[in-house]
Amino acid sequence: MPSTPEHVFQRKLILAVRSQTRGQAAAAELSKGRNPAERSLEVWDLDHLSYDSVLSFADRAKTLERIDIVILNAGSLPMKQTINPHTGHDECVQVNYLSPALLLVMLLGVIKDKPKSQPARITITSSDGASWTRFSERANKPLLPSLDRPDNWSAADRQFLSKLLGQFFVSKLASIVPSSMAVVNMATPGMVHDSNISRESRDSLMGKIAEPIRRRMGYTSAVAARLITDAAVNHGAETHGQYLSEQRLKPMAPIIYTAEGEALREKIWEETLAEFSFADMGGIVRGLAHDTGAAVERERANKSKE
Secondary structure, three states: OOOOHHHHHOOOEEEEEOOHHHHHHHHHHHHOOOOOOOOOEEEEEOOOOOHHHHHHHHHHHOOOOOOOEEEEOOOOOOOOOOEOOOOOOEHHHHHHHHHHHHHHHHHHHHHHOOOOOOOEEEEEEOOHHHHOOOOOOOOOOOOHHHHHOOOOOOHHHHHHHHHHHHHHHHHHHHOOOOOOOEEEEEEEOOOEOOOHHHOOOOOOHHHHHHHHHHHHHOEOHHHHHHHHHHHHHOOOHHHOOOEEEOOEEEOOOHHHHOHHHHHHHHHHHHHHHHHOHHHOHHHHHHHHHHOOOHHHHHHHHHHHHO
């Protein structure tokens, strides 16, 4: 797929943002010198701290003619634990894992019913840090609620753990959802030195130590964005449920490939479905499992009649 700026606005590009002000500013920057067609660039509200916002976004997506590419790149790196007053969950886990998992499944439910001549592409931002977490909570029953306790909480480890949870979930989901419907993969943007995700840590001791390392070894946001875009547009079914780093397939966290990891994957999967029973996540997943590419075949059949 060509990567020239003109291709960005051939159909429709949607920016999902917490702040309309910042979103509109980003849209204006993207539009400079490109004269996008009316309504080819839109800014929609999406706040991962609110399940209602996630569901509203997914519901609004039903109005789209089709969904070709989705990039789920919300991220949080807080320096202290904050419990969301609406959900009762650790906000790092909610922003980095729970809300993206909900949005992913809800959008797949929308994609299933949309016409398409080829599979949709969904890329979730992940991290090598998934391999680095202590995951000392792994034996807790139930697991997810135990992450809301302040026991042994640390900023880096919680961020790493939230990414590991995502790898468990996506690898399980990809074993159910056919790649003929959507290719779902994960990719890391690498260490980025000019991103705002580290804004809370800049004045901390850890931040002051890490900042010169990031500046010397990290990518710019533009390079990181290209790595994520590459994962979404330049790779096929061989990446379904897999993880990419620097444009190549790379193993996920080692624990995922163990017997213990298999048991943890099932536990995390079941607890996540239970968490989102109010949105019928389990029912949606069952519907996805039964659609083995029928929508693709219907579209091909329709084209053959034209």
